Amino acid sequence: MYNTKFILTLLCFLFLFSCNEEPKLVFKESSFTTEKNTLVEVIIPVATGDISIIDNINSIIKTHVIEMLRLDPSEPITIKTIEEGIDTFNDEYNRFKADFPESSQPWEAQIDGEIMCQSTELISISLTSYVNTGGAHGNLTISFLNFDAKTGMPIKSSDLFKNMEDFNALANRYFENTIEDKDILFDPQSFKLPDNIGLNDEGAVLLYNSYEIAPYSEGIIEFTIPFEKINSLLNFDSTQ
Known part of the structure; x- marks a missing residue:
């Protein structure tokens, strides 16, 4: 009888603990590329865990990466994925080389992300972009993204x-x-x-x-x- 009561008590405790335990959010460093990519390197944190939280975070990070790869901000955004953005960047370079074959300046794009801060309430992420399309110098841009750790919504x-x-x-x-x-x-x-x-x-x-x-x-x-x-x-x- 004692053992049975002890086991039941332990099971109840474990059940209550599991219900009260907050879902954990984990970021994994992920690299993005495509078969025809020779110019772009994208290494960013991707959130895993509660779907309702990570979808918000990953979607906003993806949008920022796509924006960083855009060469003409005046054009409407039609790209849906990071891979598509990578291929578009490569395609633009190939068109440039076809129009100006004498140019020896290579293009490149490097986008890196890191977790600046992660607590039970707040997540801060830094995205660093370096894009060079043959000008006098490349363009280095850093963006900070802040999220509510409980909802994944931007702050x-x-x-x-x-x-x-x-x-x-x-x-x-x-x-x-x-x-x-x-x-x-x-x-x-x-x-x-x-x-x-x-x-x-x-x-x-x-x-x-x-x-x-x-x-x-x-x-x-x-x-x-x-x-x-x-x-x-x-x-x-x-x-x-």
Whole structure:
């Protein structure tokens, strides 16, 4: 009788534990290519786990990768998959070579992704794109994507913080301490937050891509505000 009661109690405990346990979200590094691809390298994190969560995340990542491979932003988006985007990039190069056979400049596209931060509440992902189509220099672009870890829905930068006015003032001070050549950048009085704000293990990362606020020669401008300075402003628990 004792053993039976013990087994029943254990089974009930395991059942309750399994019901209360949150579904885990795991990212796997995945490489994308096609049979005729010779120019494009795509290595990005792909989410696995709860379908209702991962579909949102993977769909948004896929859309960003496809956008990064587009050569003419004015054209409507008709590409549906990353593989199709890769083949289209290769096809465009082949057409270019047919029109300008004397050109010796090879094309290339490299897209890499990494998980900046993953907690029970928030996921921040960085996508880095380098595309060179024969110009004076390639185009390097970094994008931060933030997601609600419980739903997979995207989170706007403005929704990361409780008070954007206070965060803007704090970011302005860190920005002024980060930049070296203050003469080439905008007036601190007209400071604006970057398009890319994400979280990593240290705090909030703010990143300005080339041309966003300065000449190309200045490159990417990036700085981090530590968690101890922003915890009171965050809409998400950074300790989870």
